[in-house]
Amino acid sequence: MDFSGLIDNFGPLTVTGLAQGAIIALFALGYTLVYGVLRLINFAHSEVFLLGTYACLFAWGLFGLDQNSATPAVGPMLLYMVVGLIAAIVVSGAAALTVEFVAYRPLRRRNAPPLAFLITAIGASLFISEVAGVLTHRNQTGVPPIIQARPVFTIGDTTVTNLQLLIIVLALVMMFVLDRFINGSRLGRGVRAVAQNPDSAALMGVNKSRVIALVFLLGGLMAGIAAVMYDLKIGVTRYDAGFLLGIDAFTAAVLGGIGNLRGALLGGLLLGVLQNYAAGLFGSQWLHAASFVLLVVILLFRPTGLLGESLGRARA
């Protein structure tokens, strides 16, 4: 236990944790959206994210960028960011839809038991991550330095870099947009209706299949953005990156109350920050153990997560 280490580095640990948590929160949205509507854990979502991390690298590779390139100037940098984001979003969105069509829709037609969905999703996850593993020879792939991390401002002894700021702000903006979409738009009303009661929603003329596809797509888009942020922050990706961060993201979704969008944001940020504190206190190898202990303690007192599960039920 290293209390002085934690207290001395409290500011930096908080900021790094927030940036990490923002990525986790965006990732967790995919779990929460699908769970809210289908009441199923979409195990393949981690691989939707994984494909995003590779898609963005592939797009940058087309510009001749690799991990040894020099940091680009501001103009090209913006171009690269936009292209990378678009590539990751398109690939992740398409992957999420493919998972829905291959692993979920056929089972829904056959009225399969819930466990069957979990297993097909596991199959899809295994397939994607193993193909990625074989194709990359299970080595990690380096990310070109698109953004040079430099301090933007300092609060006390805590410096915030442009990258951390970008990640946190982008995550908050995306959360706001998604929240408005689900709670304010016509399509979003359909999503909430199906989440609340699929049968009545169908009777009221909501196209359930389309809503489910939409939910997978939205989760995929968010995972794509999270994937680009992950690439920039961590600097490498690997065939099992999705699986490992996926456990965090799923934990965050449950922590905030699975099926609840704002819960995913809260859970993600909280988890990111607390993991960093735990790493400062006990050493980084205990990071995940700490997050699970936290999860068990919170579930003991609030069995449905901090904000409760409610994609459909809550008015807000």
Next chain:
Amino acid sequence: MSEKASFRSNGGVRGWLGRQPVWVRWLVILVAAVAAYMLPYIGDVPVIGPQIVTEGIDWPSALFNMSYYVLLALGLNVVVGYAGLLDLGYVGFFAVGAYGTALLTSPDSILYEDTGWKWLMAVPAALILTMIAGVILGWPTLRLRGDYLAIVTLGFAEIIRIVATSTDVLRGDRGFASIPHPPGSWGGEPIFGVTDAIPYFWLGLTVIILVILGVRNLDRSRVGRSWLAIREDEEAAEVMGVRTFKYKLWAFAIGAFIGGLGGVLFAGEQSFINSQTFVLQFSILVLAGVVMGGSGNMAGAILGGVLISYIPDRLRGLSVGDTDLYEYRFALFGAVIIIIMVLRPQGLIPSRRRAMELKDREKEVAPQ
């Protein structure tokens, strides 16, 4: 008997077997058991043999691997199939069993000075340890429902792995070496040696048969009926006076016990374990096996356990064009899982009782 007939089928192999006199049933079971013991020599059977035992496979080792996968599938089947509790961290119990054995017997262990036990002496201690682990995990968490339980069990397995990786007592990557083999000798030679895996398979098979008998009796007892009630509708079961928490804890402890048995056998055969052995993917694989085979049905769990261990082994030494299929074994395995589940959502050998329940549920739900 009449209420039992409602879910027992009259057709098919199981229906036929059910109508035979007791001695015929026992004869069939005996023949099946003997056939299972002869499996190491299946390669000598003409035509079928070479299809099953391809050149790339080390068949005795493959059989031993199958035996502990089947054991784990049987144990997880109690938790998931009978009691309906989703456990994503089952490998945790396997790890506790293996580490318990290693701590008590390996010269690398800090306890070695005091204990330094033989394998057989460590078995009961390690199994008690896993059951305690099952109760410790179950006590606070079994009040959670469904998917919340899933993530907590997943966390439990991760914590065990992290503790094994990061603490000095459990030695992390360095692991425990020289864990003793099971005892016994035949004509001056030890039965359980280093080179021949066949005796280990026979040992595993014997344990499997004992577990099948035990679980079958449990399933047909008051405990089994309580599990059924809990799986179908926990509130209704509680209202009818089933002490749900107690029986869920039982399912967890029994599942943990069987998983621990797998770990003890594994440690005895490998004689070396480290923290790399117990990755999370392992428990997910076993879960896939149980559901693929048909959850809630022991024949299904056994088939599932065999498949998850055999499919990757079968691909060894095969290639299409220049691509080595063995390299893609888990990717292909993932594809096979999807295909099987889409074609048979209830599993390859579905539990008839569960099939009835699903038909029941279909009537309730509006068509989509």
